[in-house]
Amino acid sequence: MFAHELTAAGLRGTHAEAAYAACGRYLRRHNSAAFPVARFLLPPGKRPHYDAMLAFCGYADDVLGTTEQSLRDRGERFDALRHETLRRIDTGAATTAGTGAGPVTAEAVQICRALAHTVRAWDMDPEGIRRFLRTLRTDLDTSSYPTFEDLELYMRSVSGDMSIWVNTLLEPVDEEATVKAIALGYGVHVLDFLHDIAEDAALGRVYLPLADLRRHGLSRDDLVAAAARRRMTAPLKRVVRFEADRVRRFFRLAEGWHRQVHPSGQELPRQYLELGRTVLAELTRDDYDVFRRRRSTRLLCRARAGGTTARSYLRTLRHRRAHPRRVPRSPGQGAGGDGPA
Template identity: 30%
Template sequence: MYLDQRALTRAGIHDPLLRESYEYCRRLLVAVGDGKDIWRGSLLLPPERRPHMWAMYGFARHVDEMSELAIETGAGRTQFADWCTTTKADLESGHSCEPSVRALIHTLRTWDIGPEPAQGYLDVYLMDQRVTEYPTFDDLLNYLRPMIVEPFRMVVTIMRPTSGPTGPEGEAAALALYLTNLIRDVAEDQRLGRTYLPLEDLDRFGVTREDLAGGPMTPGIRDLVKFEVNRAQALYERGAGLPDLLHPQCRGLVRASLMFYRSYLTEIERRDYDVLSAKPRIGPAHQARMALRLGVPLVMSRARRSGTGAGPARRWEGAACS
């Protein structure tokens, strides 16, 4: 907790209501599933950048939870749509009474990011309430770009690229990370009535949507999963140069994230592409080996950090309700 409060101070966030909004985003991450990994990863960033990472991912976590609840209850879809409409207006006006939105607004303004990517993110979530399958990979990409690529570019902005635009590398890395999760969650998503893997791929290997809901593994499913794993591996290769385009103090986090999520693909390969019997996970021993591999570079990176804690030059704390 001390380090988290120190990060808020180093980021120039002093208003009590705004500090609580960022803390709310941090608690969202710590409390829910894979969000803990995002919070732990933020510890690899300079303190003045950490709260902005909480804001972006905390907001995304909040939207995701509300979307899932809307799907499960059915009656909540209208309420979720109304919330999205209000939130888009708040992002435009720069004021919100919702803690996660308030923190996000402050982050966007601090880093001179317009509201459009976040508004587009909400639009795609609304579409996700209606669309449950994607005929082709291009159709999936059209969904993933506003859902994943644009928000990832917002995160990259916080890490201050130093070598020009990160377009191709950033897009490939974002798609690789998300495709990895789609492969891991294929059975769970199917049980929720969603098929994210392109239908053209299912047809290629003679697999039906029902086959992916947790039934027995078949040669066709193994071939399908192997095909998607190879596609994700190719995206990781295309995005491998992204860390070198970022601020030196932020490269460790991106390298760690790419290494960590790519290791899920290794685990899937080790399990002979079985993603139906149990969700692929990374064991503590493997995590420890990755931590050791990253340890020395991260220590050296921290040793080179400036002690000024200046962070972004322009601060803005006007997102609180009046």
Template identity: 30%
Template sequence: MEASHVACRRLTRRAAGNFFVSFLGLSRQRFRAMCALYAFLRLTDDIGDEPGWSLAEREQRLSCWREQLRIALRGVDIPVVEPFDVFPALVDAVSGFSIPEEELQAVIDGIAMDLQPRTYPTFDDLRVYCDRVAGAVGRCCLHIWGFHDPAALETAADCGLALQLTNILRDLGEDAAMGRVYLPQEDLARFGVSVDDLVAGRVDDRFRELMRFEVSRTREHYIASEDLFAQIDQPGRPVLRAMLRIYSGLLDRIERVDYDVFGRTIRVATWRKALIGVAALLGRS
């Protein structure tokens, strides 16, 4: 068990960057649970994005990953080798904080939706995907942090939606090149932007108007997410604050480059993320 927690902590420290700093303010049990959850999520995402595997290989590996999760949560011993060495720690977190198995499975469902190119006709269709890959993650976090208002589970959907929409806007060009167009087709049609425009990285007045609309809507979900601070217990607030500030900072960056998200890396500077993480850890604004 301890070896599994160590593996999760190492992966999280290496891959989570400054989020790892915000985890440090949690109790030992919550810290270990967050590292286990993060490690599981990171490895699940890696299966869906591994460029060296064919579609069939990714489908097979994701199916195996899903089955190993199910087996581990039933208390059956599995080989403790990478990447499955994260499961004992994850099972410990699920048991200790009553994390619903269906939320973990929902994340895998969301990654499965990414295996083949797809489009989303409406925003409601996109919400389903976002809830699986991000809303479910938020609800898992709530169980670790603690919450005293059942409405937090619903607010977590807004939070997850805000974070995932930010990812979508940041990675627009890269995703389009891989056949993944997450922006609702109804939005593209409304502003006269085609999929070919996205693939070509065409930035014109139509595209900027589309992006202004998308950024504005995403900010509305960040505002709705603020309700979570009154709904969750104190231990999770610094982590939540760091997440919201870092990701909303990406929207600020998108606006500063006049919505040209093509051919450039949209990110919050490492030093700024570090300051955000430390400030959140210390409980400062």
């Protein structure tokens, strides 16, 4: 995160400045795929808020996804994070978030502070944050989903709400923007499930709907065994192809999202969709073998992504000069208020 971005967001010299800086450090350290390239497609004043959203979601997922702690320890850490988040976003909601047993790290506190500041700056619905956290925690006790309808309920509160937060930051000009944002989030999420089959199975999770597995002659145990060997089977390949077609349908539904947000932010959703389709195309070229991500394939995907990002950035500069962008209001008390200390 750069000083001019904090200045453009009205954060320099405020109590919130350190919190947003912590989000940037977290994202750099974890080498997020969306950091730092995609953020440069946003106006400088919006980038710190984008970082806060990504850092919060990434941190929450890391708490649940580690294999170095027991389920109980992960649950306690997550409950503490949820308590800290809701305490800062909505004091009244904290009483329903549990006791928050267990400490939160200094880094987690800063990330929560930044998110709470972003929520108020952009008038985001706190219920979406509560729903996101409540649903994400089910990763600890839900190991599979019977049907796609069941999985969609999960995605609506995880990738769907995250997409709505980003859509708010992009300043939608049409209600259809929300529908398209959620569709893109769904498509990317299902694509992640496909690429993370082995990692999720190692954690005892199978996100692909069990009904879809049975339809293609595969059991849950068959999938787990294939993931452990990292070897594709004919039934598993049929399942991956089936889910990839579902991703394509979501991507088609997401077409045009960029035209339904403020011009200063149009290149971010355009690029997200382009990159999603690039990854899907590479999966198709690999004959739907999710365990065979060749180095040459990854480099080709990265090169294509870099080219499209460069073109998007040039278009972003033209949009930025032609269209003024919103400066979010300063939340809390005074210019530097950020809610509860």
